[in-house]
Each structure stands twice: as C-alpha cells, then as structure tokens.
Amino acid sequence: MAIIVQLVQGLQSLAAHLTNPANFTQILSTVAIGIALILILTQIGQRINIDKNAPPEVPYWIPYLGSAIAFSVNPLKFYDDNRKKYGDVFTYTMVGRKFTVCLGIEGNNFVFNAKLADVSAEESYKPLTTPVFGKGVVYDCPNHMLMEQKKFVKWGMSNDAFRAYVPEMEEETRQYFQRWNNKTGGRGDLFKAMGELIINTASRTLMGPEIRALMDESVAQLYHDLDDGFQPINMFFEWLPLPSYFRRDNAHVQMRNIFKQVIDERRANNVTDKTDMLQSLLNQTYKDGTPFTDVDACHLMIALLMAGQHTSSTTATWALLHLAQNPHLIKELLDEQKDVLGSLDAPLTFDAMKNMTLLDNVIRETLRLCPPIIMILRKVIRPIAYPGTDYIIPKGNYIAASPIATQVDEQFYKNAKAFDPHRWSAIVEEETGETVDYGFGKIAGGGARNPSLPFGAGRHRCIGESFAYVQLKTVISTFLRMYDLSLTEKGMPGPDFTKMFVQPVLPVEVNYAPRK
Numbered sequence: 454m455a456i457i458v459q460l461v462q463g464l465q466s467l468a469a470h471l472t473n474p475a476n477f478t479q480i481l482s483t484v485a486i487g488i489a490l491i492l493i494l495t496q497i498g499q500r501i502n503i504d505k506n507a508p509p510e511v512p513y514w515i516p517y518l519g520s521a522i523a524f525s526v527n528p529l530k531f532y533d534d535n536r537k538k539y540g541d542v543f544t545y546t547m548v549g550r551k552f553t554v555c556l557g558i559e560g561n562n563f564v565f566n567a568k569l570a571d572v573s574a575e576e577s578y579k580p581l582t583t584p585v586f587g588k589g590v591v592y593d594c595p596n597h598m599l600m601e602q603k604k605f606v607k608w609g610m611s612n613d614a615f616r617a618y619v620p621e622m623e624e625e626t627r628q629y630f631q632r633w634n635n636k637t638g639g640r641g642d643l644f645k646a647m648g649e650l651i652i653n654t655a656s657r658t659l660m661g662p663e664i665r666a667l668m669d670e671s672v673a674q675l676y677h678d679l680d681d682g683f684q685p686i687n688m689f690f691e692w693l694p695l696p697s698y699f700r701r702d703n704a705h706v707q708m709r710n711i712f713k714q715v716i717d718e719r720r721a722n723n724v725t726d727k728t729d730m731l732q733s734l735l736n737q738t739y740k741d742g743t744p745f746t747d748v749d750a751c752h753l754m755i756a757l758l759m760a761g762q763h764t765s766s767t768t769a770t771w772a773l774l775h776l777a778q779n780p781h782l783i784k785e786l787l788d789e790q791k792d793v794l795g796s797l798d799a800p801l802t803f804d805a806m807k808n809m810t811l812l813d814n815v816i817r818e819t820l821r822l823c824p825p826i827i828m829i830l831r832k833v834i835r836p837i838a839y840p841g842t843d844y845i846i847p848k849g850n851y852i853a854a855s856p857i858a859t860q861v862d863e864q865f866y867k868n869a870k871a872f873d874p875h876r877w878s879a880i881v882e883e884e885t886g887e888t889v890d891y892g893f894g895k896i897a898g899g900g901a902r903n904p905s906l907p908f909g910a911g912r913h914r915c916i917g918e919s920f921a922y923v924q925l926k927t928v929i930s931t932f933l934r935m936y937d938l939s940l941t942e943k944g945m946p947g948p949d950f951t952k953m954f955v956q957p958v959l960p961v962e963v964n965y966a967p968r969k
C-alpha cells in the first residue's frame with residue numbers, strides 16, 4: 454500500500470514539474486540537445502563503422518529510418534541520384550535494415566542468379582507472405598519444395614486450360630462492363646474496374662466456379678482484408694497489434710476454410726472433370742514421397758490469388774491509360790482483331806490471340822515502363838563477393854535488383870520514356886541457347902541479362918506470365934470492342950511508389966463512350 458502511495462506522489466510531483474513554465478523551457482532545450490546528439494552520433498557512427506570491403510553506403514541523418522523517406526517518395530530518383538555518386542552497387546539503410554542495390558544488367562543477373570547457399574528469398578519475403586498465404590507453401594518451406602509447387606501450378610496453366618479460360622474471361626468482361634453506361638458513356642473508375650475484373654476472371658478460371666460464385670459477396674471482403682495485410686509495413690514488422698493484422702489473420706483462416714470446403718465437396722462427390730487450378734493441385738506428391746496436402750493446396754491457391762491480382766490489375770490499368778493517351782493505337786488494335794478474326798463480333802480464342810502481335814507488344818511495353826514490382830529482394834546468408842569489384846556484401850544485408858532501371862535506360866531502349874509498343878517488332882531478343890531447369894520446367898539460362906525483366910528471372914521467375922498475358926489480352930480486347938476511351942482533363946496519372954505494387958496515383962478516371 455505504501456508503495457502505491459509513494460508512486461502516486463512521485464507521479465504528481467513529476468506532473469507538477471513538467472507543467473511548470475520555467476521547467477518546460479528547460480525540458481525543451483534538453484530534448485533539442487538530445488536530438489542534436491543523436492544526429493551527430495549517427496553521423497560519427499556511419500564514419501567509424503566502415504567495413505572496408507563493403508559497397509559504399511548512402512549517408513543518412515535519422516537513425517533506424519535511414520533513407521526510407523527519400524526512397525519511398527521516388528525510388529527511381531533515389532537510385533538515379535545515388536548511382537551517379539556511387540556507381541551500380543551501393544547500400545542504403547531503411548527501417549533498421551541494409552539494402553545493397555545492384556543496378557544494370559549485371560546487377561540483375563547477380564541478384565536473380567545468386568546461389569541458394571549465399572542468399573535467401575524466403576528470409577526476405579516470409580514475414581509478409583506467410584501470414585497471408587499460410588504455412589508450408591511458397592516462402593514458408595525449403596526452396597526445393599517451392600520449385601515443386603511451381604511445377605504443380607504449371608500443370609494447371611496448359612494451353613488446353615487457356616483455351617477453356619478465354620471464353621470464360623470474355624464473358625466475365627462483357628458482363629462486368631454492362632454496368633457502365635453503354636447508352637451514352639461517361640466517366641469510369643478504371644482502377645476499381647480492373648481490380649474487380651481481374652479477381653472475377655482469375656477466380657472463374659483458376660479458382661473454380663464455386664469460388665467465383667462467392668466472389669461478389671463474402672470472398673471479395675476476405676480478399677480485401679488479406680490485401681490490407683500485404684503492405685510495406687507488414688514486410689518490416691511481422692506482427693503489430695493493429696486491426697489490419699487481426700483482420701488479415703481472420704481472413705486467412707476463413708479463406709482457407711472456403712477452399713477446403715470446396716475440396717471436401719469435390720472429394721465427396723468424386724468430381725474429377727474440372728479443368729481449373731484447384732483441381733490440378735489435388736493429389737500431388739513431392740518427389741521424396743511427401744504428400745502435398747489439401748491444406749497446402751488451399752494455401753497455394755491463396756498465394757496464386759494474391760500474386761496475380763495487383764500485378765495484373767495494375768498492368769491492365771496502365772495499358773488502358775496508355776491506350777487512352779494514344780488513340781491511334783486503339784484503332785490499330787481493333788484493326789488487328791479484324792484481321793485475325795475476320796470481324797469484331799467473332800469470339801476471341803486463345804489460338805487467335807497468339808497472332809495478335811500488337812496486343813502482345815502493348816502489354817510488353819506497359820510492363821517495360823510500368824512494372825508493378827520494382828524491387829526484388831534476397832537476404833544475404835553468407836558474405837558474397839560482387840563480381841568485377843572488391844566488394845564483399847556482408848551477411849544480413851538484403852541484395853536488391855530493380856529491373857525497371859534497365860527497362861527505362863536509353864542505353865537499351867531509344868526514347869526510353871515514350872510508350873511505343875511498335876519498338877518491340879524491331880527488337881530481336883537474344884537467345885543464349887542454354888536453358889536451366891530449377892524443377893518447374895526449362896527456362897532460358899541467360900535470361901537474367903535481358904534488359905527487360907518484369908517477370909524476374911532465375912529460380913524465382915514468375916510462373917504466372919502466360920496466364921497474365923491471356924487474361925490481359927482478353928480483358929483489353931473485349932473492353933476495346935465495347936468502349937472507346939480517352940483521358941480526362943487530369944491527364945495521365947503518375948506512379949504511386951508507396952504501395953507494395955506500384956500503381957497509378959488514385960483516383961484513375963477515364964472518359965468512355967460506347968462503340969457503335
């Protein structure tokens with residue numbers, strides 16, 4: 454009891470001390486001196502704590518936060534400015550972590566093809582992805598298991614599957630855009646539309662009809678809650694007592710239960726004739742005999758849903774924005790459809806769309822200029838030498854590739870900042886001939902030296918590229934058949950780099966008019 458009385462008295466005298474104006478000035482000056490001391494010590498610390506072999510470091514004033522603010526305002530400018538001072542390889546601090554960025558085609562190759570014994574993707578991404586995807590898949594398992602999971606997924610992305618998907622995607626797109634004003638036209642929220650449409654088309658085709666049927670109601674909300682847990686803050690702080698973290702965890706459990714219920718029903722009814730991804734993930738076994746369980750399948754389905762959503766929806770949005778800015782390309786795309794299919798009324802097919810080269814190049818050019826992923830990370834688990842220099846990147850740093858740097862570099866692309874899909878008809882991509890198989894099928898071995906790498910390279914290369922192309926081509930073609938499109942008086946939006954996947958600054962509205 455005496456202790457409590459003393460504590461209360463102590464707090465009272467502290468409060469009186471703090472509220473006395475004479476003491477307040479003293480406190481302010483103490484805080485100011487404290488901050489000045491921290492800033493000076495941060496500077497001294499950076500100068501005396503120099504590892505002679507480590508790459509040069511970008512200096513900073515605020516401890517722990519480091520260059521986080523300058524980086525998140527505009528990472529491309531941050532890279533550009535520091536590249537001029539330090540060259541292609543340099544280290545910066547962000548939220549208590551050190552990132553060594555490796556720019557240029559050699560930098561891309563270094564990061565994408567780094568050895569498993571030296572770097573780990575799991576260590577970089579796990580805090581972000583495991584609470585959303587669930588345990589046992591992608592970055593929550595040894596790398597060789599991820600490689601096999603990618604093989605299971607690839608079986609669900611065959612050409613036959615794509616042939617079945619295209620009419621379904623076309624129908625989804627038509628149905629979706631019926632809700633826009635197809636009598637007089639108007640202004641539409643393109644970003645919102647693409648977000649909803651990509652999730653509808655992906656769930657109808659990859660996830661299966663049962664999930665698609667739920668999409669307008671409960672699953673859409675669960676998706677939003679999962680998505681809220683997929684933000685930069687989650688990458689740096691694995692767990693915080695924030696409502697978004699609780700909602701994310703709750704949504705994960707509910708989403709898994711929905712997939713599990715669909716699987717249980719399919720098993721109970723002996724359903725085997727489905728062509729969707731969910732079906733192709735059932736009854737899989739790892740090479741060493743370990744079964745890939747139904748819960749693993751549920752988690753991998755959530756991973757695919759999340760991996761393909763923002764990447765494809767922002768790409769679709771940017772592509773249509775660029776087309777709105779370049780009406781001559783819209784006309785050329787419609788002419789291409791007429792040439793390939795005979796008429797704009799003929800249904801789209803997977804095989805016909807393979808011959809739509811300009812459409813292909815519009816997507817390729819969009820991904821060159823506006824890739825949704827601008828930083829690829831690996832955590833260094835063993836000190837690693839950077840070829841051609843004396844640098845040894847210390848254990849604990851993250852190495853970062855940023856392929857967008859080469860994608861907008863004049864050295865590789867003339868008039869690099871301009872949107873010009875036709876440039877791709879003149880580019881012959883270098884084929885080295887050598888291929889590598891990391892366990893999920895052969896990919897080009899020299900691929901990481903290609904200046905345009907929106908889908909990455911090496912063992913972690915994206916497995917959704919073909920699906921994304923089929924989806925984007927169908928959505929864009931169908932949209933253009935229904936509506937003409939132009940920018941509003943606000944013009945072309947800039948990129949918002951504060952998001953996990955770079956997207957246009959919101960709101961993204963466009964003018965649309967029904968096509969006669």
Ligand code: HEM
Nearest residue numbers: 757760761764765768826907908909912913915916917921
């Ligand atoms: C990995 C880009 C669509 C599934 C990646 C990576 C990139 C990328 C750059 C490499 C990450 C790294 O090396 O750390 C894109 C873009 C897309 C797209 C630009 C669309 C325009 C999709 C789709 C799916 C998908 C539709 C699935 C349906 C995955 C998976 C990985 C991955 C599972 C992880 C592979 C690994 O770490 O081994 N994606 N992606 N992606 N992507 Fe995609």
